[in-house]
Amino acid sequence: MKFDDGEYLRKIDVVINSLIFASHERRLAIIERCRILESKLINCTQNDLxxxxxxxxxxxxxxxxxYExxxxxxxxLFSALGIAAIVYGIDYLFINGLxxxxxxxYLVISVVGAFLYFLTSAKNESDAPLYKIIVALIIPFLFISFLFQKDNKVxxxxxxxxxxxxxxxSSELLIKLLNKIIDKAKKVIE
Structure with missing residues (x-):
């Protein structure tokens, strides 16, 4: 067994840095466990199997x-965001008279767009034939629905x-664009 304490220390850092969504108490408890583990690791030699x-x-x-x-x-968090999006959508319906x-x-079309992005950017090669079939079914439908409008417009x-x-x-691109705009605005204000 090859001993690399740097690998273990990196993993401990990754664990600590991944505690974004953990509660304060759980974060402190896990950090304390990592501290104890790191002190054991520092005192460990390659012979201490x-x-x-x-x-x-x-x-x-x-x-x-x-992870838990x-x-x-x-x-x-995502449940709260989903509920907020639904409330916003209902509010939008009443304000704009849709x-x-x-x-x-509109909602289904945007979800189909996000789903198509997920399918085309998936890295799992074993599912590639299934993804290609699904994309082959989605693209013609979207092409026809966008190309031929109901008012005889092309x-x-x-x-x-x-x-x-x-x-x-392109929701990921839109989010990055909005973040850049906010960052630029902060720099202008400061």
């Missing part, structure tokens, strides 16, 4: 606990469905 195995499995337990701590808080059908068509660049799809597909 039992201690190395203990450190290895304790680190795995800490990683699992950190983050998972629960992420679930609450029909429920029209609103849900194509409208300002079509709300088209923009819903584009913003759903």
């Amino acid at each position: 039992d201690l190395l195995i203990e450190i290895k499995y304790e680190l795995r337990k800490i990683e699992a606990d950190a 701590a983050n998972r629960h808080r992420k679930l609450y 029909s429920l059908k029209e609103y849900f068509s 194509f409208d660049i300002w079509d709300k469905n088209l923009w819903s799809f584009i913003l759903g597909y």
Whole structure:
């Protein structure tokens, strides 16, 4: 067994840095466990095989606990964001006088865009044939629905469905763009 204390120290740092969504108490408890593990690691030599195995499995337990701590808080956060988006959507319906059908068509088109982005950017090669089939089913439908409008128009660049799809597909790009705008505004104010 080759001993690399740097690898273990990096893993401990990764665990500590991953505690973004953990509660304050759980974060402190996990950090304390990492501190104890790090002090054991500093006093460990390559010949202390039992201690190395203990450190290895304790680190795995800490990683699992950190993952669990983050998972629960992420679930609450994303649930709250989802509810806020639904409330905003309902508010938008009433303010702008949209029909429920029209609103849900925009919502579905943007979700299809996000789904298509996920499928085309997936790195898992074993699922590639399935992804290609799904993309092959989605693209023609979208092409026809955007190209042929119901008012006998051929194509409208300002079509709300088209923009819903584009913003759903490129939501990551939109978020980065908005973050850059905020960063620039902060620099101007300072």
